[in-house]
Amino acid sequence: MTTTSPTARRSAPPAAPPRRTTSMRRRTPQAWLFLAPFVLFYAAFMIGPTIWMVIASFFNTSTVRSGLGSFAGLDNYLEMFSRDDFWSSLWHTLQFTLYTVPPLVVLSFVLAVLTNRAARGQWFFRLAFFLPFILPSATISLIWVFVFTPLNGLWSLPGRLLGLEPGNGVLSDPRTAMIGIAIATIWWTIGFNFVLYLAGLQEIPRQLYEAAAVDGASAWQQIRSVTIPLLARTTALVILLQIIASLKIFDQVYLMTSGGPGNSTQVALGLITDTAFTDNRIGAASAASVLLFLIIIVIAIVQQLISRAGAKREEAS
Template identity: 50%
Template structure:
């Protein structure tokens, strides 16, 4: 596309079509243009990402307070020692991982199932595409509000439905430490499954029809076609979905902050909320910086391992 345009452009103006040095925009100027164009991005990247990251790393060695000017006193690695010895730090990390397991697995399997079923429709596919994707377009506050009403104790829809099925003591969906995280995960799955679904659906439509036909002629039944042809051919989509989903789940904050604020008994408090509470509610900015940096390293490591694992299975496939 780009080649043909440039040829036509050259022909149109009558100028030499070749990219001779000195002819047209010189390579030196081009380099400056490129850097210049990157400059605004670079400026904001340094100002809002690298800068704060460095500041976080530095603040972690001070007993920095949110309610006072300056960085506070140098405390060395005391914040790190406190964080690593704190049961709250480990329990919040555990909740983050539990949430990740509860959401990542169904979000991949369910998205694949829905995409496979939708793909079978020859007419009205747009309706299912819209229906499954629509919740994803809602902001987290709307989802939280919606599900807070659904899960509400005594007056909520979810307890009513369970009672209708004959369960006398309906669980307190967001008030019971054993149920709260599962309830939030279920809401999250309903909310975000559409994104993975769309990726899978697009990948499915990329698979040429003749591959199916060839497999069918070779005597593969529908189940075998799905298992041996379709799923392997969706490998790249699965990698993408799995990695994006893992990172998104490890960063969970919004819906938990709004639906339970980490309660009951801190049973749904993820690491990010722990950072938020120590940093902004308690005003212990130095300690919160330490925890934030630790979480950053942990997410980075988990993502790298996960990515490597998936790449390997993909290659084997």
């Protein structure tokens, strides 16, 4: 009987990866067959309209006449840069993003940590926090318009109990209208981020918390040293998705305030919609859409670069 020495075992070359079998090659056409409906749908309703939007931004396209219209060159873009309402709509969009992204990231993380630590009733908290997210935007808007009603809304209930006179209302005051929309949005969409964080928490091994507890770490120290670092990728994903969603805000604003009062809540997509379907200027609206698209791309790239730089610093330390 021959034996192989440990040195021979260590020096043996690694086994070559298995080649693709004939059955795997035969499955490739079947995979494309199943993907075909989605690819066609995506090309017809996403890629195609996007290409047409970019082309129309260089023409005087209108809804009252067929075709692209006369060639305008960069006139539509120059017009948008010179319009005060375009810049104000971008500022309102950024303002909404600043109002919603930090609370949605922090609150969803806190709620996920508390739910994950709950000994009983986790199903109830999951249902309670995620249930508003499945409601349509029209339902959410109607609920919060009623809540913010000056005379009979729930928002003014504490004032009525204290005998105070009702004010103008949250949505009818230019100083608080955007804050009211942000509050409604946070209540509506926090469940999505909550589920992402909860899924990430359940992937963290319990042994890490037990080892930290043995070393004398408190609950906060465990969260700071174990939970937050291990959820860094989830946090980066939540921030990116939330920034993109906030920059594309439209439904709540249109249904709750229609851009008012006094255009104090007119956001970028609201301006684009008014330009396209009220002013019948598809070309100018397409130029504004392209500019908003570029802004979202730049912000997403910057956020990803910052996240990767932070991850590299953590790995180096």
